[in-house]
Amino acid sequence: MNRIQKKIWMLASVVLIIMAIIWIALTYYNQKTQNQYNDILQRYLSMNEVTSTSQKVVTDLNNYLLEPSENHLGKLDKSKDKLNMAKLEIGKLRNSKNEFALMNYMNLIDSFIETTDRSLMFYAESDTETSNKEFTEATRLSKYISEMTLTLIDTELKTYDVFYRGIIDQSAEFKKLGIWLMLLITLLLLVITYWFSLSITRPVQQLTRAANELSAGKFDKEIKVESNDEISFLAQTFNRMRININNLFQEIQQKAQLEHELQQNKLLLQESQLKNLQSQINPHFLFNTLNTLSKKAYLEGSEETSDLLVSVAGLLRYNLKWLDKSVTLQDEVMVIQQYMNIQKARFTDRLTLHLDIDHSCLEVQIPGLTLQPIIENAVIYAVEPREEGGQIWLRIKDGENMVKIEVEDDGPGISEDIRIQILEGERIETNSASTGIGFVNVVKRLRLFYGMENLMDIQSDIGIGTKVVIRIPKTRGVEQHAQTLNR
Template sequence: MNKIQKKIWMLATVVLVIMGIIWIALTYYNQKTQNQYNEILQRYIKMNEVTSTSQLVVTNLNNYLLEPSKANLTELNHSKENLNRVKDEVLSLRNTENEFDLTNYMNLIDSLIETTDRSLMFYSEKDTEASDKEFTEATRISKYISDMTLTLIDTELKTYDRFYRGIIDQSAEFKKLGIWLMLLITLLLLMITYWFSLSITRPVQLLTRAANELSAGRFDKEIKVDSNDEISFLAQTFNRMRININNLFQEIQQKAQLEHELQQSKLLLKESQLRNLQSQINPHFLFNTLNTLSKKAYLEGSEETSDLLVSVAGLLRYNLKWLDRAVTLRDEVVVIQQYMNIQKARFTDRLTLNMEIDEACLEVQIPGLTLQPIIENAVIYAVEPREEGGNIWFRIKDGDNQVIIEVEDDGPGIQEHKIKQIVEGELVQTDAASTGIGFSNVVKRLKLFYGMENLMDIQSHIGLGTKVVLRIPKTRGIEENAKTLDRG
């Protein structure tokens, strides 16, 4: 049993002891008063029994004289025995107040018995007149006994009148004493309860104050609780926890500082890697494009050739100017249109481009030269190898917190293991016909740019075409991380 439980049991024991003492005192007083009442009542009953027994003796004597049977004689003798018995019991009621009256009372009882015996004797001797005379005397004595009983009872009432009044006064005083006693006990219990509750609540208040200090970030204040119970042990444990939290907090601060410095180094490294990746451009595309332009200039007039040259110039200018920085989707769409103008000139009706663009999404930031490699991949693998050419669908949709970009073709599809390598950024682009910034390069640049994984999803089935889905967040992850680190 713990110490707090002992305190509770001690308080309960004190309350039970006090209530037990009160109950015993009240029971003793009530029993004492009841015994006194019973004693007085028994005196009245015994005196009244003398009257009824004496009258019964006279009645039985009369019955016997009228009908001298053995049964009537037995009843008469029995009533005389009862009269002698109650006489002895009344004799025990003698006191200084009724001594004279009680002596006369005893004599009357003896006279009644003697008169009854003489009446029986004369009756047995056939002296009817003498027997009737004695019977009349017995009746008169019985009446005297009744009158004397009333006198004795009246004397008893006068004798115990003071006793009755004393009991009434004592009861009133006892009520007052009970009220004061209950008030005193209530006050005592309140004091004990207050002391007991204080021994528990004061340490709890100290713990609460210490908890508030800890919640406010003050870990240097020692917790002291002077109580010899479980709360003191809890305070000691709480104090050890405070020390451990303080040490841990200092360690976390040091680690956070180191992590901040490390994160800054990682950001610098990522930017460096991004620039390194963006610097990888294959000039073969330029040669291929110029070759196409030369053939066009030879076969057609100068107007279309001029448009192609404008598109090529814009594409080259974009590559040289924006390859190492973020651009908007609007810029990327313009580049794609310029690129597709060049490819349509090359493939004519074999290439069909369908564009669905949500204008509200075109201000979102994206790494430069991200979408052209994906479109270019579709042209190289879905259109160029096929004599009938192919179709490409380019869509930009709003997806709440992100922009969804889809590039879909109806080409031969991509094998699963290559899809996995592309998404994980492990596939090395070796095709000389592309710009050199292939799928894997795009995946790496997006991860570096946004600081996130799973930005690209490729859905493809052999013979049924390929769909590349980019889910671009509207807020750049690296910028948000940098802001968070600055705030930290």
């Protein structure tokens, strides 16, 4: 056990011993006083029990005389037995001062019981008049018992009056003693606590001053602490630390600089991967678009081809302009509308797009060409293969700290294996040249752009349709991380 612990245990032991002594003294005094009070109270209760029981005997006797039955007779016998037991308890209260009065009181109880028995006997012999006289006598004796009980209680009160006054005086003196004792104990504890705290706080204050000097950059001053406990050992250790702290500080600075450069290189690598994945979108989309325009021009040769070319030009201009930058959801929605103009020319009434957009979310940043590959996938697999065509829903909803984007179609759905491959970012080998790159790369680009996983979920039932759900934060996580490093 170390020295500080010994000091703490010593102080705690002194406090516990003092508290134990006070508790034992108070408990002994209270128990003694309580026993005396209980004895006196028991005397009063025993006398009062005789009064109430005698009255109960008279009541039960009257009930029996008015309506003789086994039930009433049983109650009367119980009341008499209870009265006899109360008489025995009264006998235990006898002392030199009340011996004569208690003897008369007990004889009176015996007379009352005998009178009750005579009333029952005459009633059993059909001597109603004599039985009633005995009942009247029993009633008189019951009242006399009540009066005598009050007399005895009054005598007891006078006898124990001195005892009561002694207890009151003793309590007052004990209260004064308790106050002086509490003041003395408080003073003693204050002195012991001050001495104990001073033996700990003085070395701590010296150590604190030395620490403040070290924090101010003063590494040349030796640390000295006057103590014979663990704080002295702490000061010696602190002094050795002072010698090496400057070299450690330099090493920490170098490591921090290297870590900062490493994080910067990691961010640059992620941005490079993002640009590389974005660049893969252009060839497959350009191929599909030009294929649609060539078929349309061949079949119609109308002015509508001009509108399609305008839409294609806008798409290409958007693709080249925002290839390596983030865009807003508003830009993405505009691109979707241009793309759907092209596809509507191809599929006419077979393709329907439903828009449900919360315009308060359109300023949120997102990688360029994120939604178009998903819409394109829905067109290829949900609309194109079916003669009756299909419907596509685009929903953008506000979700407090994030924006929820849903792309849903009523196509044939996808299998669970393909769904898992897309979410895990694995390239899917299909007969189409577009989806294998576009959809999978959207997953990877979102993860790289936001620096987060689980941004996309796909829900699909075979024969019912597919829903792609994207939950994007309103603030880009990678940018927050970079700002933290710069600070």
